[in-house]
Amino acid sequence: MTQDNESKDKSSGQPLPEGGPQANALLAAIVESSDDAIISKDLDGTIMSWNAAAERIFGYTPEEIIGHSILTLIPADLQDEEKTIIARLRNGERIEHFETTRVAKSGKLLSLSLTISPVRDASGKVVGASKIARDISERREFERRLVETEKIVATGRMAATIAHEINNPLEAVVNLIYLARLSPTVNDQVKEYLRLAEQEIERVSLIARQTLGYFRETAMPVDFPVSVLLEEVLTVYGAKLAYSGIDVHRDYHPSRPLTMRKGELTQLFSNLVANAIDAMPQGGDLSVSVEPEGESPAEGVNVLMADTGTGISPELLEKIFEPFFTTKEQRGTGIGLWLSRQFVEEHRGSIAVVSNTDAEDHGTTFRIFLPYENGLAQNVAPGGRGNA
Ligand SMILES: Nc1ncnc2c1ncn2[C@@H]1O[C@H](COP(=O)(O)OP(=O)(O)OP(=O)(O)O)[C@@H](O)[C@H]1O
Numbered sequence: 001m002t003q004d005n006e007s008k009d010k011s012s013g014q015p016l017p018e019g020g021p022q023a024n025a026l027l028a029a030i031v032e033s034s035d036d037a038i039i040s041k042d043l044d045g046t047i048m049s050w051n052a053a054a055e056r057i058f059g060y061t062p063e064e065i066i067g068h069s070i071l072t073l074i075p076a077d078l079q080d081e082e083k084t085i086i087a088r089l090r091n092g093e094r095i096e097h098f099e100t101t102r103v104a105k106s107g108k109l110l111s112l113s114l115t116i117s118p119v120r121d122a123s124g125k126v127v128g129a130s131k132i133a134r135d136i137s138e139r140r141e142f143e144r145r146l147v148e149t150e151k152i153v154a155t156g157r158m159a160a161t162i163a164h165e166i167n168n169p170l171e172a173v174v175n176l177i178y179l180a181r182l183s184p185t186v187n188d189q190v191k192e193y194l195r196l197a198e199q200e201i202e203r204v205s206l207i208a209r210q211t212l213g214y215f216r217e218t219a220m221p222v223d224f225p226v227s228v229l230l231e232e233v234l235t236v237y238g239a240k241l242a243y244s245g246i247d248v249h250r251d252y253h254p255s256r257p258l259t260m261r262k263g264e265l266t267q268l269f270s271n272l273v274a275n276a277i278d279a280m281p282q283g284g285d286l287s288v289s290v291e292p293e294g295e296s297p298a299e300g301v302n303v304l305m306a307d308t309g310t311g312i313s314p315e316l317l318e319k320i321f322e323p324f325f326t327t328k329e330q331r332g333t334g335i336g337l338w339l340s341r342q343f344v345e346e347h348r349g350s351i352a353v354v355s356n357t358d359a360e361d362h363g364t365t366f367r368i369f370l371p372y373e374n375g376l377a378q379n380v381a382p383g384g385r386g387n388a
């Protein structure tokens, strides 16, 4: 490729402001050191100048590309863009932050943001264009991954809801089969059929739990201290709490272990902590307390989780337990509290909230009451196939 444009200024191709050779050299140096590709072309689309960043981004040396058509850089299916660009430039228009795709020497497609300005001669006539191209491939890739991640998260949460719904009837069927097998009138052949049926249902249940990513415990409930469970959750969120500038205050009164579905209560408290973190982007205080309620032997435990976050206005407070109600747009799915309430009810407990949005005194407190007599101890799965 030869360069036949000796007369053109290789650095910028534009009429430079008055100020003599020193000013020209300064401008040329600025263009050369730019991180963005700076390219100039005439109105026929012939490339006239090409800086170092253009070489880095597109892979052509100035010797290889100057004098050639700008179409070299445009993918075949986008070549019509050039006509539109030239027409707009002839009208003296500037094109800003036009996000498009160009092709490098290696054939690799590049995501670029282009700003193209007309270049005029001394009489003001448009004679060409200068183009600044910023490589946004990385940003595009990042955005693409982000959207993908969000979709996965949203799908995951949806799946969790479905799994939850599927597992309830499945659990019932498993129990019915178990009872049928115990019946003295059932002969060995039928018992064998029932055993196989039970096995298959176990499999469905496992698939639902695994592929739908939500562990709805069909396993045996466990006796576990609520304060220890809270500590486990706070440990998981420890780094995030610290990073968000949130101080955690604990007030654990001794209470005896509760028979619980541990996975469910873990989800419940995790969502409360995650919500509190979201409500305190500028930091704040999270107070967690566990206290026994009622006479001895205590009726149950009260867990209080109080944040000094934004608070929830009375209109929204009515809606927070509704499925898919969220104020977090893309980030939230709005099933956290909805599921939380179901989990609490399965433990025969209750969940209540008070919130304040006053400028002086704002924050939200969730109160969860979990009774010791929750029916789970009798509900131990047949055959004792439980784990902690
Ligand atoms: N501690 C809190 N402070 C302020 N607002 C809260 C708090 N907890 C919940 N909310 C409000 O209630 C809404 C519903 O909460 P929920 O946990 O159900 O869903 P989410 O957090 O938006 O999404 P998800 O938990 O599904 O990711 C939130 O979007 C938020 O507006």
Ligand SMILES: [Mg+2]
Binding pocket: 271, 274, 275, 332, 336, 337
């Ligand atoms: Mg939530």
